[in-house]
Amino acid sequence: MPADVNRQIILAARPVGYPKESDFQLVETPIPQPQHGEVLVKTLWLSLDPYQRGRMSAARSYAPSLEIGEVIVGGVVGRVIASQNPRFAIGDIVEGRLGWQEYALSDGHDLRKVDPQLAPISTALGVLGMPGMTAYFGLLEIGRPKPGDTVVVSAAAGAVGQVVGQIARLMNCRVVGTAGTPEKIEYIVNELGFDVGINYKTEDLEQALSNACPDGVDVYFDNVGGPVTDAVLNHLAPYARVVICGQISQYNLEKPDLGPRNLRALLTNQARMEGFLVFQFANRYQEGIQRIARWIREGKIKYKEDVVEGLENAPRAFIGLFEGKNFGKLLVKVADE
Amino acid sequence: MPADVNRQIILAARPVGYPKESDFQLVETPIPQPQHGEVLVKTLWLSLDPYQRGRMSAARSYAPSLEIGEVIVGGVVGRVIASQNPRFAIGDIVEGRLGWQEYALSDGHDLRKVDPQLAPISTALGVLGMPGMTAYFGLLEIGRPKPGDTVVVSAAAGAVGQVVGQIARLMNCRVVGTAGTPEKIEYIVNELGFDVGINYKTEDLEQALSNACPDGVDVYFDNVGGPVTDAVLNHLAPYARVVICGQISQYNLEKPDLGPRNLRALLTNQARMEGFLVFQFANRYQEGIQRIARWIREGKIKYKEDVVEGLENAPRAFIGLFEGKNFGKLLVKVADE
Numbered sequence: 001m002p003a004d005v006n007r008q009i010i011l012a013a014r015p016v017g018y019p020k021e022s023d024f025q026l027v028e029t030p031i032p033q034p035q036h037g038e039v040l041v042k043t044l045w046l047s048l049d050p051y052q053r054g055r056m057s058a059a060r061s062y063a064p065s066l067e068i069g070e071v072i073v074g075g076v077v078g079r080v081i082a083s084q085n086p087r088f089a090i091g092d093i094v095e096g097r098l099g100w101q102e103y104a105l106s107d108g109h110d111l112r113k114v115d116p117q118l119a120p121i122s123t124a125l126g127v128l129g130m131p132g133m134t135a136y137f138g139l140l141e142i143g144r145p146k147p148g149d150t151v152v153v154s155a156a157a158g159a160v161g162q163v164v165g166q167i168a169r170l171m172n173c174r175v176v177g178t179a180g181t182p183e184k185i186e187y188i189v190n191e192l193g194f195d196v197g198i199n200y201k202t203e204d205l206e207q208a209l210s211n212a213c214p215d216g217v218d219v220y221f222d223n224v225g226g227p228v229t230d231a232v233l234n235h236l237a238p239y240a241r242v243v244i245c246g247q248i249s250q251y252n253l254e255k256p257d258l259g260p261r262n263l264r265a266l267l268t269n270q271a272r273m274e275g276f277l278v279f280q281f282a283n284r285y286q287e288g289i290q291r292i293a294r295w296i297r298e299g300k301i302k303y304k305e306d307v308v309e310g311l312e313n314a315p316r317a318f319i320g321l322f323e324g325k326n327f328g329k330l331l332v333k334v335a336d337e
Numbered sequence: 338m339p340a341d342v343n344r345q346i347i348l349a350a351r352p353v354g355y356p357k358e359s360d361f362q363l364v365e366t367p368i369p370q371p372q373h374g375e376v377l378v379k380t381l382w383l384s385l386d387p388y389q390r391g392r393m394s395a396a397r398s399y400a401p402s403l404e405i406g407e408v409i410v411g412g413v414v415g416r417v418i419a420s421q422n423p424r425f426a427i428g429d430i431v432e433g434r435l436g437w438q439e440y441a442l443s444d445g446h447d448l449r450k451v452d453p454q455l456a457p458i459s460t461a462l463g464v465l466g467m468p469g470m471t472a473y474f475g476l477l478e479i480g481r482p483k484p485g486d487t488v489v490v491s492a493a494a495g496a497v498g499q500v501v502g503q504i505a506r507l508m509n510c511r512v513v514g515t516a517g518t519p520e521k522i523e524y525i526v527n528e529l530g531f532d533v534g535i536n537y538k539t540e541d542l543e544q545a546l547s548n549a550c551p552d553g554v555d556v557y558f559d560n561v562g563g564p565v566t567d568a569v570l571n572h573l574a575p576y577a578r579v580v581i582c583g584q585i586s587q588y589n590l591e592k593p594d595l596g597p598r599n600l601r602a603l604l605t606n607q608a609r610m611e612g613f614l615v616f617q618f619a620n621r622y623q624e625g626i627q628r629i630a631r632w633i634r635e636g637k638i639k640y641k642e643d644v645v646e647g648l649e650n651a652p653r654a655f656i657g658l659f660e661g662k663n664f665g666k667l668l669v670k671v672a673d674e
Contacts, residue, residue, distance in 0.1 A: 054605075062575075062605045225600055238399075247601045256601075260593035263562055264584045266612030268391075268398045273610040275603030 006031045007311055008101035011066045015056050018252045018322060023056070024072070024315040031103045033082070039111070040082040041094060041104050046311065046332040047075035047125035048318045049159070053251040062277060071099040072314075077114060077124050078104070079337075088113075095124040100314055102334060118293045121337065126159055126329035127296065127303040128289050130278055134245060135163035136288040137281040139221055142274050143243045147172040149218035150237070152209075154200075154228050157184035157304070159329035160245060162192060163292070164221045166301045169193050173219070176212045178205075178228055180324045187327075192302060205231035216240070225249045226257060233265045242266075242273035252322055304328030343368045344648055345408045345438035352393050355589045355659060360393070361409070361652035368440045370419070376448070377419040378431060378441050383648065383669040384412035384462035385655045386496070390588040399614060408436040409651075414451060414461045415441070416674075425450075432461040437651055439671060449622075455630045458674065463496055463666035464633065464640040465626050467615055471582060472500035473625040474618040476558055479611050480580045484509040486555035487574070489546075491537075491565050494521035494641070496666035497582060499529060500629070501558045503638045506530050510556070513549045515542075515565055517661045524664075529639060542568035553577070562586045563594060570602045579603075579610035589659055641665030 005028045012025035034040045055066045055073050066073060076098040080088045085108045088094065096111040098104035114124040126132060138160075145151050151168040155161045156177025165188060168175045176196045177188045185197035196212040198205065209217070209231055216237030222229050225247030233242070250257060266273060281288070295301035306326040308317040314332045321330055342365045349362035371377045392403045392410050403410060413435040417425045422445045425431065433448040435441035451461040463469060475497075482488050488505040492498045493514025502525060505512045513533045514525045522534035533549040535542065546554070546568055553574030559566050562584030570579070587594060603610060618625070632638035643663040645654040651669045658667055 062607075222600075225598060229600065244600050244604045247598075247604060250598060250601055256597035256599055258595045259598040261562060261584075261587060261596040262593055263559075263566065263581050263610070263612070264587055264593075266610060267581045267584060267614075268612070270399075270613050270617060271611070273600070273603060274608070275600070275605070276607050277604075280607060 004031050005029075006101060006103045008071045008099070009311065009314055010069055010071055011056060013068065014058060015053070015252070017254060019053065019056065019315075019319050021315050021319070026312055032105045034084045034105055036084050037107050038105050039080050039085045039088045039094075039108055041076070041078040041096070041098055041106060041111070042081045043076045043078045043098065043102050043104065043311075043334040044093075044337055045077040045122045045125055046100060046314060046334050047129070048314060048321060048326075048330040048332060049075070049130070050246055050248045050251060050321055052318065053322070071101050073097060074100050075125050075130060076104065077121050093121050093124075095129060100311065102311060118289075119296055122305060122307075122331055123296075123303065125331060126305060127163055127301065128292055131159035131329060132163050132292050133281065133285055133288045134278040135160045135167060136292060137278060137284065138243050138245050138276055139164050139167055139219070141281065142276050143219040143221055143241050145171050145173050145219045148174075150174045150176065150213045150215060151219040151221065152176045152178070152213065152217050152232055153221040153223070154178045154232075155223035155246070155248065156188045156194065156197065157327060158223060161221070161223055162188065162304060162328065163301065165194050166192055166295075168219070170295070170300060174213075176209075178224075181327075184327060187304070200228050206234065209235045219243070221245060223248060226259065230259050230262060233262045236265055236269045236271050238269050238271075240269055240271040242271060244273060244275035248322065306330045308332050310334070341368050342366075343438055343440045345436070346648065346651055347406055347408055348393060348403045350405065351395060352390070352589070354591060356390065356393065356652075356656050358652050358656070363649055369442045371421045371442055373421050374444050375442050376417050376422045376425045376431075376445055378413070378415040378433070378435055378443060378448070379418045380413045380415045380435065380439050380441065380648075380671040381430075381674055382414040382459045382462055383437060383651060383671050384466070385651060385658060385663075385667040385669060386412070386467070387583055387585045387588060387658055389655065390659070408438050410434060411437050412462050412467060413441065414458050430458050430461075432466060437648065439648060455626075456633055459642060459644075459668055460633075460640065462668060463642060464500055464638065465629055468496035468666060469500050469629050470618065470622055470625045471615040472497045473504060473629060474615060474621065475580050475582050475613055476501050476504055476556070478618065479613050480556040480558055480578050482508050482510050482556045485511075487511045487513065487550045487552060488556040488558065489513045489515070489550065489554050489569055490558040490560070491515045491569075492560035492583070492585065493525045493531065493534065494664060495560060498558070498560055499525065499641065499665065500638065502531050503529055503632075505556070507632070507637060511550075513546075513554075515561075518664075521664060524641070537565050543571065546572045556580065558582060560585060563596065567596050567599060570599045573602055573606045573608050575606050575608075577606055577608040579608060581610060581612035585659065643667045645669050647671070
């Protein structure tokens with residue numbers, strides 16, 4: 001392909017239910033040139049995250065919907081290859097929401113510089129990026145665990161869940177994770193130090209939670225919603241905190257699923273359930289990044305990435321997210337570093 | 338009937354679904370005599386409250402279940418008629434959980450003295466008692482409204498709801514209440530000053546909420562659960578607070594009802610939902626009582642009582658609670674003051 005072509009993936013159709021490959025279209029456009037104040041970024045790593053599904057819907061949410069024909073929204077780590085902005089030099093590694101494309105212009109306001117000395121730069125999309133910040137602030141500021149608490153996290157092997165569980169371990173909590181394959185269960189218990197892993201696809205959730213959480217659940221960090229969450233709500237401890245971080249089981253439903261009305265569990269346990277978006281902590285990201293980077297250096301936090309090669313494979317990998325096919329933070333390697 | 342007989346209503350059978358009169362039994366026992374440290378209280382007013390339904394179930398909750406044959410639990414305002422306890426004199430008016438009976442012994446630890454100068458003594462079971470404290474602390478400490486917020490309260494004409502709405506008015510909130518009869522709607526709007534009343538039995542809830550809450554719902558004080566709550570959750574404003582105070586629509590169901598899984602509404606709005614029991618504020622009841630009593634004297638808070646005469650009519654009146662038959666705080670007048 002010619003060197004001056006920018007490959008982009010655009011929204012071809014709004015997904016109905018689960019997204020399918022025909023909802024996406026690969027297009028080729030000219031590589032843009034930066035004007036005054038702008039930088040041109042070459043994408044190295046693209047992040048695939050469940051929230052992107054919400055942007056593909058027309059439904060009202062916290063952020064505007066994508067229009068048909070727009071480049072799919074997504075976090076990128078890339079290299080500045082041309083700059084008309086004094087804040088950025090050629091060669092800088094940056095992170096920003098530049099979308100599913102090989103090259104992107106930015107006026108710089110939404111770019112942050114990534115320190116390649118801190119950790120591999122791909123982590124700026126994972127453990128040192130949005131998912132890591134989500135885990136750090138969501139667990140500590142919304143869930144507020146105390147040493148000795150029992151913390152349950154769903155999608156425990158995912159980009160957010162694996163960090164939540166490890167931070168809870170650092171706080172001397174009892175940590176229980178749910179995941180959907182034996183390999184993920186083995187990983188969170190034997191590699192990440194979770195006390196118990198529950199395979200929600202094969203185990204009796206009620207029984208498994210009773211066994212794993214004999215004193216009830218003090219903090220539930222929810223990434224999935226649906227039946228897993230229904231079950232955990234039956235095991236809350238008094239004054240439990242339920243962090244609503246994601247509801248991936250619900251994102252591809254055209255109407256909300258039906259489930260038991262279980263708010264009485266909040267009443268009798270005087271429990272708090274709170275939804276949050278990581279942006280509410282944006283002014284504190286440096287705290288989270290530095291803290292997690294230190295834990296990585298000290299060997300206290302591990303992370304797992306699931307890497308797909310080539311922008312053209314982003315749609316298929318994204319679809320797989322909703323089937324639990326990824327194992328760890330899902331990334332597309334778009335170009336060599 | 339002989340003067341030395343204590344009429345009591347005991348649990349004859351655990352209700353299955355809605356309670357029925359045969360689940361209760363009126364029995365006659367001797368009036369007990371106080372021993373050292375005890376007082377004998379003659380019941381004047383008995384409080385009927387939805388929470389009592391929970392105690393009749395065997396299911397685990399925040400308080401122990403009643404056993405078959407036990408006197409039904411319930412708040413009472415009565416007069417001390419014999420005392421072996423130096424803290425209480427004959428003639429004192431007291432409030433305590435003395436149960437559905439005409440006379441009760443107490444060691445005094447769970448009795449509080451009622452000041453008959455403050456307001457009619459029956460209010461110690463309503464606006465100046467548990468329901469009033471529930472409204473005051475639940476709204477102010479859990480819901481945390483700000484002036485200008487839109488506050489929605491369900492069961493708005495009930496013992497708790499009417500106080501919630503009026504306190505929210507005092508805070509210069511926009512106040513919307515739901516209730517199930519035209520008389521209740523008329524009352525909350527024309528007597529209590531709610532901005533809007535919605536008859537959940539006859540109106541299209543979604544449309545009515547859209548009209549009543551054009552900027553969304555900042556605080557939802559929920560006494561009912563079920564479809565009313567489902568609808569309100571579709572109208573939350575960013576950073577909304579949902580106070581789970583009661584779920585009366587669910588108390589007579591043998592299994593949780595099915596409803597839409599709507600936790601995503603908490604996520605996208607970064608909303609908090611919190612259950613509470615008024616006992617968590619027990620050390621501050623005097624603050625709530627004095628404040629509400631002042632508002633009553635100043636004409637800023639009104640209250641409505643629904644009085645049934647005679648202990649023997651308690652079961653039927655209690656059953657009516659779950660059909661919305663009461664209009665205001667439901668009390669049984671057991672004896673003349």
